[in-house]
Amino acid sequence: MKQPNAYRDAGVDLAAQDRALAGIGGLVKSTFTEGVLSGLGAFGGLFALPESLRQPVLVASADGVGTKLSVARMAGDFGTVGADLVNHCVNDILVQGATPLFFLDYVGAGKLDGGPMRSLLQGVAEACIDNGCALLGGETAEMPGFYQPGDYELVGFIVGAAERGEILDGSAVRAGDALIGLASAGLHTNGFSLARRAFFNLGGLDLASRLPDSERTVRDVLLAPHLSYLRLLKPLLGDPRLHAMAHITGGGLTDNLPRVLPQGLGADVDVGGWEVPEEFTAIQRLADVQTEEMYRVFNMGVGMVVVVDPAAAADLIAELEAVGGRAFLLGSVQAGEGVSYGGQAASEPCRDSPSPP
Numbered sequence: 206m207k208q209p210n211a212y213r214d215a216g217v218d219l220a221a222q223d224r225a226l227a228g229i230g231g232l233v234k235s236t237f238t239e240g241v242l243s244g245l246g247a248f249g250g251l252f253a254l255p256e257s258l259r260q261p262v263l264v265a266s267a268d269g270v271g272t273k274l275s276v277a278r279m280a281g282d283f284g285t286v287g288a289d290l291v292n293h294c295v296n297d298i299l300v301q302g303a304t305p306l307f308f309l310d311y312v313g314a315g316k317l318d319g320g321p322m323r324s325l326l327q328g329v330a331e332a333c334i335d336n337g338c339a340l341l342g343g344e345t346a347e348m349p350g351f352y353q354p355g356d357y358e359l360v361g362f363i364v365g366a367a368e369r370g371e372i373l374d375g376s377a378v379r380a381g382d383a384l385i386g387l388a389s390a391g392l393h394t395n396g397f398s399l400a401r402r403a404f405f406n407l408g409g410l411d412l413a414s415r416l417p418d419s420e421r422t423v424r425d426v427l428l429a430p431h432l433s434y435l436r437l438l439k440p441l442l443g444d445p446r447l448h449a450m451a452h453i454t455g456g457g458l459t460d461n462l463p464r465v466l467p468q469g470l471g472a473d474v475d476v477g478g479w480e481v482p483e484e485f486t487a488i489q490r491l492a493d494v495q496t497e498e499m500y501r502v503f504n505m506g507v508g509m510v511v512v513v514d515p516a517a518a519a520d521l522i523a524e525l526e527a528v529g530g531r532a533f534l535l536g537s538v539q540a541g542e543g544v545s546y547g548g549q550a551a552s553e554p555c556r557d558s559p560s561p562p
Contacts, residue, residue, distance in 0.1 A: 267362045
């Protein structure tokens with residue numbers, strides 16, 4: 206006689222989970238680098254530190270993609286957010302002089318569905334390959350009643366390594382240093398709660414709607430990728446011209462630039478030094494957001510800031526553009542605190558503020 210399945214009756218179907226995760230092992234294995242010592246299915250991942258490092262220091266970070274997942278769900282397209290997650294985490298350790306070694310992920314859902322699951326993890330795996338790091342392990346959790354039907358949670362954990370003597374901690378920054386901006390691809394993974402409110406609730410738009418005076422749709426704007434800057438900036442690690450870097454995520458330039466500046470130094474940003482992308486001006490107009498708040502919520506078109514020797518700024522901009530970066534002079538380091546925009550009053554830094562969703 207067929208026996209009842211109590212766990213399935215409670216909302217968790219182990220056989221369905223196995224079907225949903227079928228083929229994931231091949232994706233994971235495709236990311237393995239020479240440092241991986243463990244195989245699939247181990248309770249913990251094993252990784253050997255590169256022998257090329259004389260005094261290796263591990264650098265770790267964790268992050269998520271926030272409510273960008275809501276947009277992916279609306280679009281029925283989870284193929285981009287996995288890569289967004291990896292690239293975000295890669296940038297977070299890159300600014301301290303580290304290159305990635307391995308990555309771990311967590312995916313939670315009320316019910317695991319094979320299509321979205323494979324799309325999420327394929328994006329993670331492909332970005333790991335692009336960034337030269339191994340997807341060493343992860344966790345999938347099916348929790349009915351906790352996550353709403355169709356919702357997914359995606360979190361990533363990265364570990365990289367840097368030479369002890371080449372760690373970027375801001376100690377080399379001096380007044381007069383130049384700030385070089387590297388263009389973002391758009392919102393990246395921050396500010397989506399405000400962006401969704403502006404476009405959908407206040408603007409009455411949908412994913413297929415075009416931005417005013419633009420050929421781009423709301424979908425194009427909201428699912429634009431979070432760029433990894435590793436390929437562009439890895440050649441500069443250990444270069445004495447490079448003094449610090451700041452990944453511009455939640456908190457924008459206002460909160461993130463002060464995190465890499467020594468006490469007593471601030472940043473003077475020339476707001477005319479680059480063209481703010483149209484999606485940010487559209488959000489500001491639709492939601493009637495003050496400019497000061499825009500610069501604290503969004504990256505405003507600047508995904509990374511590189512603090513450099515001012516005598517080398519022009520050469521470094523040319524070098525970054527020669528390898529495909531969109532680089533521009535953003536401003537300079539000055540005595541003071543916080544960030545000023547084109548001579549306007551500096552905003553107080555918020556060094557430990559959480560990233561807005």
